[in-house]
Amino acid sequence: MHRVAFSKADTAKFISHLDLMRTFQRSFLRAGISIKHTEGFNPHAFVSIPLPLSVGFSSACEVLECQVLNLPLEEVPARLNAALPAGITVHRCYEGVRPVKELCYVNYIVTMEYEAGAPFGAESAIRDLLARECLVMEKHSKKAKSGKVEVDLIPLIHRATVEERRDTIALDLILRAQNPGLNPELVVEAIRTHCPDAAPDFVSFHRRAVLDENLQNWE
Amino acid sequence: MNRTLEHILPRVQKPARYTGGEYNAVVKDRRGVDVRYALCFPDTYEIGMSNLGMRILYGVMNEMEGVWCERVFAPWLDMEEEMRREGIPLYGLESGDAIADFDFIGFSLGYELAYTNVLNLLDLAGLPLRSEERYGLSPLVVAGGTCAYNPEPLAPFVDLFVLGEGEEVSQEVIHLYRKAREECWSKEEFLSAAADIPGIYVPSLYQASWREDGTLAAMTPLEGAPAVVTKRIVQDFDHSYFPVRTIVPSTEIVHDRVMLELFRGCIRGCRFCQAGYAYRPVRSRDPEILLRQGIESCRDSGYQEMTLSSLSTSDYRPLERLCDGLLEWCEPNKVSLSLPSLRADNFSLGLMERVQHVRKSGLTFAPEAGTQRLRDAINKNVTEEGLLRSCRTAFSGGWSSVKLYFMLGLPTETDEDVLGIADLAEKVYQAWKETTPNPKRGVTITVSTAWFVPKPHTAFQWEGQISMEEYLRRVKLLREHMKGRSIKYNWHDSQTSFLEAVFARGDRRVAQVIEQAWRQGAKFDAWSEGFDFDRWMAAFQTCGVDPAFYANRTRDKDEVFPWDVTSVGVSRQFLWRERERAYEAVITPDCRAGCSGCGANQLCPGGKCDA
Ligand code: SF4
Ligand code: SF4
Numbered sequence: 001m002h003r004v005a006f007s008k009a010d011t012a013k014f015i016s017h018l019d020l021m022r023t024f025q026r027s028f029l030r031a032g033i034s035i036k037h038t039e040g041f042n043p044h045a046f047v048s049i050p051l052p053l054s055v056g057f058s059s060a061c062e063v064l065e066c067q068v069l070n071l072p073l074e075e076v077p078a079r080l081n082a083a084l085p086a087g088i089t090v091h092r093c094y095e096g097v098r099p100v101k102e103l104c105y106v107n108y109i110v111t112m113e114y115e116a117g118a119p120f121g122a123e124s125a126i127r128d129l130l131a132r133e134c135l136v137m138e139k140h141s142k143k144a145k146s147g148k149v150e151v152d153l154i155p156l157i158h159r160a161t162v163e164e165r166r167d168t169i170a171l172d173l174i175l176r177a178q179n180p181g182l183n184p185e186l187v188v189e190a191i192r193t194h195c196p197d198a199a200p201d202f203v204s205f206h207r208r209a210v211l212d213e214n215l216q217n218w219e
Numbered sequence: 220m221n222r223t224l225e226h227i228l229p230r231v232q233k234p235a236r237y238t239g240g241e242y243n244a245v246v247k248d249r250r251g252v253d254v255r256y257a258l259c260f261p262d263t264y265e266i267g268m269s270n271l272g273m274r275i276l277y278g279v280m281n282e283m284e285g286v287w288c289e290r291v292f293a294p295w296l297d298m299e300e301e302m303r304r305e306g307i308p309l310y311g312l313e314s315g316d317a318i319a320d321f322d323f324i325g326f327s328l329g330y331e332l333a334y335t336n337v338l339n340l341l342d343l344a345g346l347p348l349r350s351e352e353r354y355g356l357s358p359l360v361v362a363g364g365t366c367a368y369n370p371e372p373l374a375p376f377v378d379l380f381v382l383g384e385g386e387e388v389s390q391e392v393i394h395l396y397r398k399a400r401e402e403c404w405s406k407e408e409f410l411s412a413a414a415d416i417p418g419i420y421v422p423s424l425y426q427a428s429w430r431e432d433g434t435l436a437a438m439t440p441l442e443g444a445p446a447v448v449t450k451r452i453v454q455d456f457d458h459s460y461f462p463v464r465t466i467v468p469s470t471e472i473v474h475d476r477v478m479l480e481l482f483r484g485c486i487r488g489c490r491f492c493q494a495g496y497a498y499r500p501v502r503s504r505d506p507e508i509l510l511r512q513g514i515e516s517c518r519d520s521g522y523q524e525m526t527l528s529s530l531s532t533s534d535y536r537p538l539e540r541l542c543d544g545l546l547e548w549c550e551p552n553k554v555s556l557s558l559p560s561l562r563a564d565n566f567s568l569g570l571m572e573r574v575q576h577v578r579k580s581g582l583t584f585a586p587e588a589g590t591q592r593l594r595d596a597i598n599k600n601v602t603e604e605g606l607l608r609s610c611r612t613a614f615s616g617g618w619s620s621v622k623l624y625f626m627l628g629l630p631t632e633t634d635e636d637v638l639g640i641a642d643l644a645e646k647v648y649q650a651w652k653e654t655t656p657n658p659k660r661g662v663t664i665t666v667s668t669a670w671f672v673p674k675p676h677t678a679f680q681w682e683g684q685i686s687m688e689e690y691l692r693r694v695k696l697l698r699e700h701m702k703g704r705s706i707k708y709n710w711h712d713s714q715t716s717f718l719e720a721v722f723a724r725g726d727r728r729v730a731q732v733i734e735q736a737w738r739q740g741a742k743f744d745a746w747s748e749g750f751d752f753d754r755w756m757a758a759f760q761t762c763g764v765d766p767a768f769y770a771n772r773t774r775d776k777d778e779v780f781p782w783d784v785t786s787v788g789v790s791r792q793f794l795w796r797e798r799e800r801a802y803e804a805v806i807t808p809d810c811r812a813g814c815s816g817c818g819a820n821q822l823c824p825g826g827k828c829d830a
Contacts, residue, residue, distance in 0.1 A: 010220055011240030014228055015469045019235060023242075023469050026521030030242070043553065044523075056229040083521070085469050086240035202226045 002073060003096035004064040004080070005219065008053065012087025017052040023085060024064060030083035033076060036067035050100045051177060051210065054185065059207035063219070065096060094219070103177050103218045105158055105211040108184045110171040112191075112200030122198035123164040126171070129194050130160045130187075137190050153190060156182035158215075169200070177210065221315050227301040235470035236264035237298060239290075239312035242467040243519075245277075246313050247287040254393055256280055256288040257311050257318035257344075257358075259326045261336035262745065264292040268466070269474035271528060272364065272385075273327055278462040279386050286393060289313040290466075291324075293336045294343070296748060302343065309343040319345045322357045322396065325389075326377075328366035331722035332715060332745040334373060337362070338737040341376065348734060350378050350423060356399060356406045361392070367420075368450070368497055369675040369782035372725040372733060374422035378406070379413055382785055383450030384483070386460055388418045414444040418451035425784060427727050433768060435726060435779040449786040452822050456483060456502035463515045467522070476524035476557075477516040479509055481541070485530040486810040486830045488817075489587070490598045490678035490801050491629065494530055496794070497676055497787045499819035500828040501810065506541040514548050525549065526557045533558075534811075582613050585624040588632070589639025595804040596631050598678075598797070603643065607650050615654040620663040621647060627693045627710075628671040628685040630801060637693050640666060641700040648705055666701065667709045668694065670716035674723050675782040676789065678797035683773040684720040687713050714752040715744065720770035726781035729769065732762045790818040 004024075008015070015023060025045040028035050037043040047066045053059050068076060076093035084090070114122075129135065134152045141149040161172040175182040184205055192199045212218040220238065228234040258277055260267030267273055273290070280288035289311030294302060302309075308317040318324055324344065326337050338348055341360065347353050350360065362373060363381035370380040381388050392413060399409040414421040424444035428436040440446050453459040461480065468475070484501035485494065513525055525545065529535065542556070549556050586601045588594045594601055610621060625640050644666050651662045670690050673682040685693075694710045701708045721729060733741075736758035743749025759766050774780070776795060783791075793816065800807060807815050810830035814820070820828045 011238035012469070014234040014238050016235065019470045022471070026467060026523075027242070029517075029521035029523070030519065037553075055234065083242065085242045085467075086244070086246075204225075 001065050001096045002068050003094055003219065004066065004076065004090055005092040005094075006062050006064065006088055006090040007058075007060045008062055008088055009058045010087040012085060013056055013058050015085075015088075016055050017049065020088075021047055021049065023088075024066075027080055027083040028066070031076075031079040033071055033079060034069045036069060051103065051106070051181075053207060054183065054205070057205040057207060061207055061210050061217075063210070068093065096219075098212070098218060101178075102212050103210055104213045105174050105215065106177045106181070106207060107209040107211060108171075108173045108175060109206040109208050110173060110184050110188060111204045111206070112169045112171070112188065112198075113202040113204075114167050114169075115201045117167045118164050118169050119197050122195065123162055123169055125195040125198050126169065126191055127162045129191060130154075130157060130162070135190055135194075137186055137193070139186055151180070151182075151186070153182060153187060156180070157187070160187075169198070174211070174215070221307070221310075223305050223307055224310075224315070227298075227305055227307070231298045231301060232295060233264075233470060235468075236292065237294065237312070239315070241469050243464055244290075244313055244466050245281045245288070247281075249287075249314070249316075252285050252287040254283075254286045254323070254397065255311075255316075255321040256286060256323040256325060256393075257291050257321045258288050259291040259318075259324060259337075259340055261293055261326060261328070261333040261340055262743075263295060264468075264470075265472040267292045267327075268468050268472045270327065270329065271478050271480060272329075274462045274465050275460060276325075276327075276385055276389060278465065279460050280389060280393070282460070283390060283393065287313070289318075289321075291318060291340065293340060293743070296743065299339075299343065308345045309340060317344070319358065322359065323361055323393075324358045325361040325363070325381075328362050328364035328373075330745065331366055331372075331719050332750075334366075334722060334733050335737045335741040335744055337373065338376065338734060339742045342737075349375050351375070353378075354406065356396075356404065356409055359396070359406075359409075365493065365497060368493070368785050368787060369723065369725070370420055370422060370785065371427075371727050371781035372722050372729040374425075374727050375730045375734075377422060378410060380420040380422065381451075382418050382420055382448055383787075384453045385451075386453050388416060388451045391416050392419065411442050411444075414442075418448065420448040420785060427781075434774075435781060437779060438781070438784050440784075447784060447786050449788060449822075450497075452500075452502070452788075453483075454502070454822075454824060457505050457508055461512050463512055464519050465516070467520045474526070475522070476526050477513065477520060477522045478526055478528040479513050479516075480504065481509060481527055481529040481532060481535045481538075483529070486534055487531055487600065488598055488797070488807055488809060488815070489600075490596075490797050491587070491626070491671065491674070493674035493677050495677075496789050496817075498530065499788060499817065500823055501830050503535065503829065506537045506544065509541055510544045510548075513545055517549075517552070517554050523554050524557065525554055582610075582618055582620065583622045583624070584609070586643065587624065587626050588629055588636060589625060589641070589643055590636045592804050593629060593632060593636040593639070595806050596801045597629055598801070598806050600806070600809065603646070606643070607646060610647050610650045611654045614651045614662070615656065617656060619651075619655070619657075619660055620665070622665045622667065623647070625666065625668045626671040627668045627697070628690050630679055630682045630798075631804070632693075634693075634696060637697050638700055640668070640697055641702070644701065644706050645703070648703060651705075662705050664706045665709065666706060667711070668697065669711040670713055672716055672720045672723055675780065676785075676787045676794070678794050678801060680724070680780065680794065681774040681776070681778075681798060683771045684717070686767075686771055687717055690716075715750060717766070717770055718744065718752075718755060721766045724781070725769050728762075728764050732758050732764050735762050788817075788819040788822045793817045 073093045077090040080090045138148045156176040158174040163170045210218045360378045362377045367380045410421045424441045426439045430436045482503035484498045587599045673679045820826045
């Protein structure tokens with residue numbers, strides 16, 4: 001299995017997960033890179049993105065899995081970059097050795113913006129909130145009958161740093177990646193619910209790193 | 220990306236439509252360009268990006284030195300709301316710059332129900348709607364496309380219309396504009412000079428006057444503008460621009476594939492069909508060139524689907540040879556090829572079998588009318604025998620679904636013709652029963668009827684559209700006679716077809732109704748989310764305009780039509796003769812069988828059509 005490490009920024013942030021897979025499939029063809037196809041009636045290039053990114057998030061550490069058939073892996077990034085839409089940049093293509101299940105944590109930078117400057121006391125309120133023993137939020141679930149389940153965020157937050165700047169508060173979060181994972185949007189929702197005074201006007205999400213159990217980069 | 224934009228995009232549906240940045244989107248250095256062109260499609264991104272004409276013009280203009288052409292689509296309702304709230308003016312997708320500062324704002328008009336979107340886009344750009352209220356030389360508001368053949372309903376809003384194929388004339392307009400800017404012409408001076416370019420219609424240079432009975436008295440040209448503006452065509456279709464390198468959207472669009480254009484025009488001459496007359500004469504592209512374009516387009520785009528897009532694809536003479544050549548490349552490269560519009564009468568299953576990747580899905584035929592008499596009247600060269608033969612071949616080959624398209628309200632239609640549709644559907648069902656190898660699987664026969672809309676520049680431009688009550692009566696009649704669980708009947712919504720009939724043959728008085736309806740919130744009229752019939756009726760009333768006058772009235776032979784200022788190359792005498800033949804149910808042979816003297820040959824060098 002080969003892995004393509006890429007970042008997603010600017011206009012490309014708004015390409016959805018499914019559209020991104022299609023975009024990569026076409027980009028491989030444009031770049032003259034053959035990759036392994038699925039079997040079956042309607043064979044198509046096999047690509048997979050183990051940890052889908054929400055629409056609107058930027059990321060420095062995306063990974064796509066595929067099987068390159070016709071090229072030395074070092075040649076892949078340059079070729080792909082010439083074929084990809086703006087905002088997607090491939091950094092590396094390598095033989096993937098570590099299984100996806102070892103991908104334990106994701107590091108997100110959440111930037112909360114306040115048009116009138118960060119409200120007084122917001123930073124400490126947020127810090128207190130994230131330091132609670134337990135913090136239960138409702139989230140959407142396709143599996144549950146009611147369409148909703150309750151989750152306690154605290155065990156899923158490995159580390160949270162809160163830092164106030166002039167008109168933003170930045171959260172540096174290390175969250176569980178999978179089984180179950182935590183989407184940082186839920187953390188912001190908890191802030192809106194429990195610290196309404198600290199509710200931001202706008203939030204941006206950036207995925208900075210994917211980490212293993214020992215908080216080392218997973219690749 | 221603009222920060223405000225970045226803030227609103229997470230809140231709207233399908234934000235990738237509003238960002239630009241797609242593969243092959245043309246980004247130029249602002250300092251290196253002196254003409255900025257906003258190419259606007261007054262519908263959603265998904266529809267506009269599927270339009271081959273848009274892609275061609277985009278490519279042609281961006282190949283010009285110093286010209287930067289960008290795309291603009293109608294933001295969907297949620298996005299518009301956000302843009303208005305945050306004060307984001309309409310912007311070009313490539314640069315993000317407000318198009319109000321551009322030199323040209325060009326609209327592609329494909330269907331009448333997008334007219335309110337044209338006004339809405341101008342308003343979103345922050346521009347006055349009416350040409351006379353935009354004083355400066357720029358931005359110039361230009362419009363082209365099929366609807367421009369009756370430009371009058373948009374006359375007050377548009378500075379100049381481009382009639383016919385825009386590849387060459389758009390460049391001429393840009394050249395003239397550069398000259399005008401250099402020499403500091405006023406907008407009026409520019410428009411008056413532009414009117415001398417063949418194919419350019421400048422509405423402000425024509426004065427409309429009406430008779431007491433409400434019909435047009437004359438369209439009087441001013442300042443030496445031509446009495447009739449004839450459309451432009453690209454004569455050398457082999458060497459005309461084709462967008463081999465074209466934008467590949469990062470989000471799904473309606474026609475998400477390579478589109479090859481085999482030829483322009485159509486040899487058939489169905490009497491109701493505006494495209495059939497308006498795109499005359501036929502000009503084909505060499506199969507070798509098409510083969511090259513097809514392969515290069517797939518390679519460049521990474522698309523794995525290709526379609527042959529022309530009016531009546533099976534009339535392309537070297538179709539077999541082209542398909543053979545394409546398939547030879549497509550199959551090993553896992554690209555599927557599809558033929559969208561094969562005719563029922565020369566449908567070849569062998570070809571279909573080979574090209575259709577997703578085999579046996581659906582077959583589509585458009586007999587348009589239920590009886591041979593009426594099909595002869597509209598000159599639709601489809602026979603029952605031919606249709607059934609094609610169906611039998613297809614069914615015995617395992618196909619199990621057929622779609623049949625018809626129109627209700629065609630001139631001379633009687634109840635017998637209406638019931639003929641049910642008969643034909645029943646015969647198709649019987650044909651299936653007799654020939655299918657797997658009767659257990661069942662069959663789906665879908666019959667769809669649309670309400671006939673008489674269009675300008677057709678043999679039926681004089682006809683009244685039947686009343687809404689009558690249309691609904693015929694729908695009901697047909698519904699009651701459509702038997703059997705295997706036959707599904709869909710009919711087209713009547714209210715939009717009525718409005719379409721008003722706009723299609725409207726004059727400048729209809730323009731104020733469009734403006735009024737837009738002021739009351741009309742937009743996206745082709746979408747159920749946007750369309751509100753009562754709002755339209757109220758607008759007609761406010762403006763004192765009777766929609767039935769435009770939609771339902773049968774015109775006299777010599778009535779002055781609003782679109783008489785435009786010519787598609789087909790003479791009015793020819794169309795009248797075709798109308799008379801319709802009433803006698805006499806067919807006219809297609810252009811390949813023999814020239815009927817429509818006049819379009821005058822557009823070709825040497826006055827000879829290559830049918
Ligand atoms: S075949 Fe008839 S309906 Fe089709 S494009 Fe030609 S003229 Fe129009
Ligand atoms: S001039 Fe004759 S051949 Fe040419 S389009 Fe008209 S009818 Fe057809």
